[in-house]
Amino acid sequence: MYEGIVEDTQKAAIADLGIDKGVEALTPEKIETVITSFLESETGARFKTYADICVHCGLCSDACHYFLSNDRNPKFSPAGKVKQTIGEILKHKGKVSPKFIGQTAEIAFTECNVCKRCAMYCPFGIDVAYLMLTMRRLCHKLGVVPQYIQDTAHSHSATFNQMWVKEDEWIDSLQWQEDEARGDISNLRIPLEKEGSDIMYSVIGPEPKFRAQLIYQAAVIMETAGMNWTMPATPGWDNSDMCMYTGDSEMMGRLKRSHFETAARLKVKRIVMGECGHAFRSVYDMGNRWVGWKMPPIPVIHAIEFYDELFQKGKIKVTHKFEEPVTIHDPCNIVRGRGLHEKIRNVVHRTCSSLIEMYPNREHNYCCAAGGGVINCGPPFKAKRVEGDRVKADQLREAKSKGAKVVVAPCHNCHGGLEDIIHHYKLDMKLKFLGDIIYEVMEKTT
């Protein structure tokens, strides 16, 4: 039985209730049974081919911000993480110890943002993010998942949103934001359950809970642009999905079904979603596929694409440009995940007076280290996460030295991650969503 890495000064195990309790409940026999049945029933040609053909060339290493930020420690390279997890499991045919499973869970959940940058660096196109998600799915099956993200998955299952927001609290938040927004536009409305609208606007759980002003701003943008839109007053309003990241695929499918069927019930032609990255991944090529929808059954337009369209069609105009120089952080899930990088720049050029680029950028951006559910694993792993993205801090510092004062990051998790990075590395830069900037500079009807 493989015991895992016995001693490692560089990587002391972090205490986490979810992992520790899960490990406690495991026996070597149970692990072997679960792994054997998992490999038999849930892994196929992709898994096998990737495992068979990796020539251990290490060329994926330079793709990974954890590797680069941890002084090129090989244990943080993409293939290095595969070796320590799936590699050992295959080598020992599932005969591994509970402690080892705890270690793999920490690697799979907190040392990889499944950002897919390494898929662009592997000559064979091996998708390490897929392998890490497969590893997480196995951890889910073994009941070893970090506490905070598991709690979020529980919230999804009980409330169909990420933040334990109850049915009435959601509606109440929208009505409250509607009242607030009438300060700006006297006849502004957040139309609830308006069947037959063109657009259903969907957000992630943290918006009503912590960032309600984003809903307010979105409402002002929608009204000003004259959109025929609605928001649901039922579960299904939340497009986010931490179950995708804990490996609870069944719940992922259930969440996406609820989201799309809410849109279908409201007879909208498309869903416009707020500035979130992981939710886009979930609706666009993860959750929908589990359900059996090859592509989203009702098109999902990310906020960036929507804003760009509004500017292109002249639906919103600016009164002035945002003065402070900005830099752009490209979120993985909508850049490598949807190629929206030029659209972010279109919108920035329309709204900001000066853009200072960070490099590498666009598809080659460095991840914020918060995505892929990592920030959702909570405080125990925060230091590792922030230290694991020193390269991002270096990028930001360089942009700042060229004059950038504001970081535009059109994704919630990126905001969370960058906020911590800016604070930890004392960068003193401001963070904005594109919606924040548009709201600030747009011509508003009164």
Place this chain on the structure above:
Amino acid sequence: MHHIYDFVSGPLVWLSFIIFIGGSIYRIATMAMLAKKKDGVVYDYMDSSYALRSILHWIIPFGSENMKKHPVMTVVTYVFHISLMIAPLFLFAHIALIKESWDISWGYISDSTADIMTMLVIASCVFFMLRRIKLPEVRYLTDTSDYILLAIVAAPFVTGFLAYHQWMGYKLMVILHILSGEVMLAAIPFTRLSHVLFFPFTRGYIGSEFGAVRHARDW
């Protein structure tokens, strides 16, 4: 010695080719069936033009960002793979043997070109080995099998080189050369050398996902 030569240059050649070709077909066919059964997405999302786009970007030297980041590795990899394929396929001595056996033949390269290519393959193997030893991120991934594979690939070239230059026992070298070539061929379908078989599929699949679904580059 003569018997051994007859054996390795006769039945063993057949056997190695049968293992190589049969094994390759078997590996690809079983993988295709497994994909059909358990990885339907591979078929559902494969898009020939984006697959081709990706493959082209990754077979043209410096066609991807990562190749630009590692110029020495890129040059060595290209020189290695090209020489590895050209030298044995177009070596005059090999073609002469085939002509003698089956009366078919094709163009050949000069012996001096082949000699240089052989040396390049051997030098590349040395480079790969040093890389494995020197670079921490590669060393961490390396296990014994990686060195064995490197040896399997290098062996036919080293022995061929020695046989051609007749520096050591010629007969023995020829036998070892044939034998090591046969081992390499037979190893391709069943070791990590199978990347040569699966490259178009893995590359094509990720290229399709990035290009056709996600509208992003993958190079």
Place this chain on the structure above:
Amino acid sequence: MKNWNWEVGKRLVADVGKWKESWVWVEEPYASPDGEKIAAIVRTEDEMFNICVNGQAYENSFDKIWHLRFSPDNRLTAIVSDGEWTLAIDGETWENRFDFVWNTQFAKDGIAISVQSERKYFAAVNDTVWENGFSHIGDMTLSHDGQRAASVVQTVPLKEGEIVKFQQGCFSVAVNGEVWDRNFVNVWNPAFSHDNKRVAAEVRLNLYDYTIVVDGKAWDKTFSTVWAPQFSPADASVTAPVRIGGKWFLARDGEILWDKPFDQVWHHQYSPDGKNIAAIVCPQFGQWTVAINGIAWKHTFGDLVTDLVISPDGTRAACVGKDNGKWFVCVDGIVWGGQFDMAWQPVFSPDSRRVAAKVEKDGKYVILTDGVPLIEPVQALWTPTFSPDSSSILVRMIEDGKYYRRVC
């Protein structure tokens, strides 16, 4: 419905377009099922809300009104607040007042809402509130006779982060406020039997095993997941889609009923006599259609199939399908000509011979009967209704801002 006016002709009911002149704010209008009334939430100059019905506002206005809906028996309901929230029916509020109200449900002549008072959650049916409150309520549903409500409720208090406790089971089902005696990790979609006495729901027993529970008793088999159960109208049995080995089947009382595997099975529904079952299915990844008794229609849609409906005699079925971004109406596996920007759930005539559906094209709306346009395209439309003798169709429509009741 028999009492409704089925005389063929077109009658102007209200000039909705003009309402904007009387109020600063007019929300989208709702037409009564019999077509006689049209109503909208309006706001007055003094920032108060009211409801305008056929051009007339109620005497009382409210601080806030939302979710205006007609009941099937033509009563106009709205969720209103005058400091406290309640339900108003034809302008008259319920006696009970709450901290929040949402989720109006109709069945026969019953009306139910989900309510919250002092952070406790209840259902209220016909102005009677459950005695027991809960810390969470979800998926509230009304019995077929409109007299009882069932809902998913939280029975064990849970703080954020308590993952161990959550996995021991903190949720159950309350029927008229009475809780089943067993807790589950999750419960979803309770459904009443046709005699309104029993309730079934889908549950998760731990993070991995799903099954169906009937009146608190679980099926003896578990599945990798399940979807909402339905009671048969004919007998006491319960069916639900279940997932085994990555494929979907329809199961009855825990045993496989449709043995042909699909990539998806959901929204199954019975014919009124309980003899036939139709469901939306996915015979192959990315291809959607309808299956009747396990046999899928040949025609499939790439994007989506929704709004499945079975005819009153139980022999026919219709749905809305979407392919390459366009919407279609499909009846008995045959797609009507024409592709649309949107299509609504088709409606069968009482004799099951005719089908009508509302569709949208280029911003205008049309009613199709058996695939043929019934009227010229108009500005707004509601779902058509067949007369009891199946001969006429009630069309509720807005043309040039005017609302008409028309029988064709």
